Amino acid sequence: MTDAVEFVGVSRHFGPVRAVDGVDLAIAEGSFFAMLGPSGSGKTTCLRLISGFEKPTGGQIRIFGEESGRVPPNLRNVNTVFQDYALFPHMNVRDNVAYGPMVKGVPRAVRAARAEEMLSLVKLDGYGDRKPGQLSGGQRQRVALARALVNEPRVLLLDEPLGALDLKLREAMQDELKALQKRLGITFVFVTHDQGEALSMADRVAVFSDGKVAQVGTPEEVYGKPRTRFVADFVGSSNVLPPALTQRLGGPARWSSLRPESLRLAAAEGAALAGTVTALRYLGAGTRVVIDGPGAELAVLVPAGQALPAAGARVGLAFDPAMLHVMDEA
Amino acid sequence: MRSDSRAPLGLTLGAAAGLLFLHVPILLIFLYAFTTEERTYQFPPPGLTLKWFAVAWNRADIWPPLYLSLQVAAISTALALVLGTLVAAAMSRAKFFGRDQISLLILLPIALPGIITGMSLRSAFDVMGIPFSTWTIVLGHATFCIVIVFNNAVARFRRLSGSIVEASLDLGANGFQTFRHVILPNLGSALLAGGMLAFALSFDEVIVTTFTAGQQSTLPIWMLNELVRPRQRPVTNVVAIVVFVTTFVPVLAAYYLTRGGSETAGGGK
Amino acid sequence: MMDFRPVTLPVRGPGDRLTALFWRRPNLLLVLLLAPPLLWLGVVYLGSLAALLLQSFYSIDEFSGLVVHEFTLKTYLELLRPSNFDILLRTVGMAAAVTLGCAVIAFPIAYYAARYARGRWKAAFYLGVMLPLWSSYLVKVYAWKLILSKEGIVTWATDAAGASAVLNAVLALPVIGGNSLSTSYIGTWIVFVYVWLPYMILPMQAALERVPQSMLEASADLGATRAQTLRRVILPLALPGVIAGSIFTFSLTLGDYIIPQIIGSSRLFIGQAVYTLQGTAGNIPLAAAFAVVPIAVMLVYLALAKRMGAFDAL
Numbered sequence: 083m084t085d086a087v088e089f090v091g092v093s094r095h096f097g098p099v100r101a102v103d104g105v106d107l108a109i110a111e112g113s114f115f116a117m118l119g120p121s122g123s124g125k126t127t128c129l130r131l132i133s134g135f136e137k138p139t140g141g142q143i144r145i146f147g148e149e150s151g152r153v154p155p156n157l158r159n160v161n162t163v164f165q166d167y168a169l170f171p172h173m174n175v176r177d178n179v180a181y182g183p184m185v186k187g188v189p190r191a192v193r194a195a196r197a198e199e200m201l202s203l204v205k206l207d208g209y210g211d212r213k214p215g216q217l218s219g220g221q222r223q224r225v226a227l228a229r230a231l232v233n234e235p236r237v238l239l240l241d242e243p244l245g246a247l248d249l250k251l252r253e254a255m256q257d258e259l260k261a262l263q264k265r266l267g268i269t270f271v272f273v274t275h276d277q278g279e280a281l282s283m284a285d286r287v288a289v290f291s292d293g294k295v296a297q298v299g300t301p302e303e304v305y306g307k308p309r310t311r312f313v314a315d316f317v318g319s320s321n322v323l324p325p326a327l328t329q330r331l332g333g334p335a336r337w338s339s340l341r342p343e344s345l346r347l348a349a350a351e352g353a354a355l356a357g358t359v360t361a362l363r364y365l366g367a368g369t370r371v372v373i374d375g376p377g378a379e380l381a382v383l384v385p386a387g388q389a390l391p392a393a394g395a396r397v398g399l400a401f402d403p404a405m406l407h408v409m410d411e412a
Numbered sequence: 413m414r415s416d417s418r419a420p421l422g423l424t425l426g427a428a429a430g431l432l433f434l435h436v437p438i439l440l441i442f443l444y445a446f447t448t449e450e451r452t453y454q455f456p457p458p459g460l461t462l463k464w465f466a467v468a469w470n471r472a473d474i475w476p477p478l479y480l481s482l483q484v485a486a487i488s489t490a491l492a493l494v495l496g497t498l499v500a501a502a503m504s505r506a507k508f509f510g511r512d513q514i515s516l517l518i519l520l521p522i523a524l525p526g527i528i529t530g531m532s533l534r535s536a537f538d539v540m541g542i543p544f545s546t547w548t549i550v551l552g553h554a555t556f557c558i559v560i561v562f563n564n565a566v567a568r569f570r571r572l573s574g575s576i577v578e579a580s581l582d583l584g585a586n587g588f589q590t591f592r593h594v595i596l597p598n599l600g601s602a603l604l605a606g607g608m609l610a611f612a613l614s615f616d617e618v619i620v621t622t623f624t625a626g627q628q629s630t631l632p633i634w635m636l637n638e639l640v641r642p643r644q645r646p647v648t649n650v651v652a653i654v655v656f657v658t659t660f661v662p663v664l665a666a667y668y669l670t671r672g673g674s675e676t677a678g679g680g681k
Numbered sequence: 682m683m684d685f686r687p688v689t690l691p692v693r694g695p696g697d698r699l700t701a702l703f704w705r706r707p708n709l710l711l712v713l714l715l716a717p718p719l720l721w722l723g724v725v726y727l728g729s730l731a732a733l734l735l736q737s738f739y740s741i742d743e744f745s746g747l748v749v750h751e752f753t754l755k756t757y758l759e760l761l762r763p764s765n766f767d768i769l770l771r772t773v774g775m776a777a778a779v780t781l782g783c784a785v786i787a788f789p790i791a792y793y794a795a796r797y798a799r800g801r802w803k804a805a806f807y808l809g810v811m812l813p814l815w816s817s818y819l820v821k822v823y824a825w826k827l828i829l830s831k832e833g834i835v836t837w838a839t840d841a842a843g844a845s846a847v848l849n850a851v852l853a854l855p856v857i858g859g860n861s862l863s864t865s866y867i868g869t870w871i872v873f874v875y876v877w878l879p880y881m882i883l884p885m886q887a888a889l890e891r892v893p894q895s896m897l898e899a900s901a902d903l904g905a906t907r908a909q910t911l912r913r914v915i916l917p918l919a920l921p922g923v924i925a926g927s928i929f930t931f932s933l934t935l936g937d938y939i940i941p942q943i944i945g946s947s948r949l950f951i952g953q954a955v956y957t958l959q960g961t962a963g964n965i966p967l968a969a970a971f972a973v974v975p976i977a978v979m980l981v982y983l984a985l986a987k988r989m990g991a992f993d994a995l
Contacts, residue, residue, distance in 0.1 A: 154705075185584050233584065430878075454833075491721075518722065527956070536732035618819055618939060619937070622956065667811065
C-alpha cells in the first residue's frame, strides 16, 4: 500500500535558515498523524510543503505516490484547516463551505445541499446564513473543518487546529476530531506544539527539532522510549540522565530517561539515588517534587494523597530498573 | 492616552478656536455667492440675491473648463486605480529587494512640492518636444494620484487575513477566481474610497496643472485667473461652491467607506 | 478499500495554467505586478526629475534668449545674485514662520483630540480636521482673499470693535505690513498657516495618542504641576509628531506659488520665480535651478528629521 504522504530528504531553506532540513517521513493512508515540536522547529513548514504553499529547496514530496513538485496548491486534492481558520469574512457560512465546489463549477443547488450536509456533519445545522463574524471561536473552527471536508480531500491538514480554543472546548474537540477521522477514513495530518494533544489524538507522532525529525513513532513509543534527550524532555518533561549517572544506576555509559511517574520517594539511607528537595509544584492530581540529585536535577511525580517531603529535606529515590530507558544518543 | 478628567478651560477654548479657524472661512464662500455687490468683497454684503447661480449657468466660459476637469479627473483616477492597486498587491506580498525604494518612489510625487513635479514635467515636455494636451495634464495627475489609491489599498491588504488568499487556493480556486471571489470583494470599498479621494485631488489640483496645461484651462485654472483678474466676483463664488462640493462629497463618502479600519481615508494626503 | 478520488485535480483552463506558472515562478508575478506602475513612475516621474536636473545645468544665451544645451554651473551661480538669493531667503524664512505658527495653533486641537475627545467627539474632531485638509485648495485661498481684502470682514470686524487703530498699526509695521492684510506678508503667512494646519494636526495627534495616560499620572504623582508635566513630559513626547508635521508645512510652503501670488506683496517666492521664469520669461534653466533648491532643502530637512525619529509618527 502506498503511503498518503512521503517525504524523501526534503529541505526548505530560507537563505541561511534551515527551516526544514533533510526530512524523511512516511504517513500511512488513513492514519491520524501529528507533527509535534516547539515553534520554529519546522513542523508548520512541513505542513505547508504538503499543501503547496512552500516549495522544497531539496528532496521530494510524494502524495499517494505522485511527485508533487509541479502541482500548485489549487490542484492538490489536499485541504487545510488554517490556524486562524481563514474564513472568508464577506461570505455567509453556507457560501464559505460551498466555496470549493463553487470554484470547481458544481451547480448552485447541488453545492448548497452539500454544504448543508457538511454543516450537519460538524453539528452546525441552521447556521448557514450567519456571517463568520457572528460565530464563536469553536463554531468558526467547525466551519473551517466543513469547508475543507466538503471537497473530499485525500489528506486533511490541520495547522494548530485547537490552539485558539479554551481548555474545555479543546478537549471536547479532540474527541470529536478523532471520531470524525475514524468515520471518514481520511488521512489527517495535524501540527501542534502541545504534546498532550499529540499523544491523545494521533496514531503516530513525528517530533520535530531544529528542522529535523527527532523521532517518529506511536504515542507510546515517543513517550516511553524517546530516542534523544530533546524528545525525552519535550514529550512529557522526562528526567534526562547523563551517561555517568546512567552507568551508576547499572546501565551503559549513555544518556537515559526516567519518567517522573516511574520514580518513588524512599528513605535517603541506602538508596541508589538521593538528593535534596529544591521545589514542590502542586498539579492537582499529584505534586511534582524537584530534587537536586547527583549530576542531574530529577523530578518525581507524587500522586495526590501521599506524604510530601519538605523543601530542603534529603530524600532517596527508588524505581523499577526496567523503567530506565537508555537512549540512542551517546 | 486616556483620561476621564475634564479638559482645562484654556485648552478647550484653544481647540475650539482652532477648529473655528479651520471652518469659518469656507462658510464665507457660501455667503459671498449670494451678495449683490459685484466689484468688491464688501462685508457685510449690502444685499442678498440668487441671480449669480443663473449667471454662472449661462456663462459659456465656465463649461469647457468644467468638462476638461471632469475628464482629466476621471482618466487620472482610472489610471491611478490600476497602477496603485498593482503596486499595493505587490507590496503586500513577501519582502523583496528594493521594496523600501519603491515605497519612496510612490510617495515622492506627493511628498515633494507641487512646483517640482510640475516643473519637472514641464522640463521633460520641453526636452522631448511634447506639445501640451489633455494627456500632459493626465500624466501629472495620475502620477500623484497613485499614492492615494496605494495608501488605501495597501492598508486593506494588510488588514485582510493573509491566509484567506491561501485558503481560496487551498480549496481549489485558481489565482483569477481568488481575485474575483475573495480579493476584490474585500478590497472593493478601499478601492472605491481611494478612487474618490484621487478624483477629488485631481479635480481640485492647480499647481502641477499650470505647468502641464499650456493654454488649456481646467476649472481650478479658470478660478485662478478669476482670482488674479476678477470679473464678476460672485460668479467665482458660485464656481468655488461647485468645486468645493465636488471634492467634499467624495471625501466624505471615502471616510464613511473606510471608517472603523486603521486605514481611515485622508490621513495620507 | 480502494480510493479512486484523484490525488491531483485536472487542469481546467488557462486560469489554472497561469496560476501554476505563477506558482512555479513567484517572481514572474511580482515583476508583472510591478512593471506597469514602476514603468510609469520611473519614466514619467523620475524621467521628469532627471529632465529638471538636466535643464538646471543648461544656461540661457543672454543675447538670443535661447537655451544653450551645454553643461554649465552658470545658472546655479545666478541663484546667488542678490535679487535671486533674496527670493530663496524670503521663502525659507516664510516656511519656518509658517511651520512655527502651525505648531502653536495645532497643539491645543491635537492635544484635546488625543486626550479628551471620545467616541462621537473623536470622529467629529477627525472629520473636522480631515475635511478642511481635503477641501479644495483654491477655494480655501479664495476664502481668505475675501476675508483679508481692504473692504472685507477683518476690516469690518476691527471697525465694529473699535480696534481699527490696532489694525492700522500692524499694517504700518515695516517689511511685514502693507496696504491691506491681503497685500502684506502677514496676510500671506496667515493663509499659509491656515491651508497647511491640518498637515500639522494629524501627525501631532498621532504622536500624542501614543503617550500613555499612566505616564502623565506618574508625572503628577511625582509632584509635577500641570505646567511642568506639559513642558517636561508632553511636549518632548509630541516633538516627533511636530517634526513629522513640519516636514509637510515646510515642504508645502517652499513649493507654493499660488498663495503669495494672490495674497501678499509683489515680492517673489521660489514658486513664483519658477512659474514666471518658465512661462513668460522663457528661462527654463533658471526656473529648473530654482526648483532644485526646495529639493535640496527638503533632503537636508528630512535627514535631520530622520535623526530625531520623526518617521515613527507618520
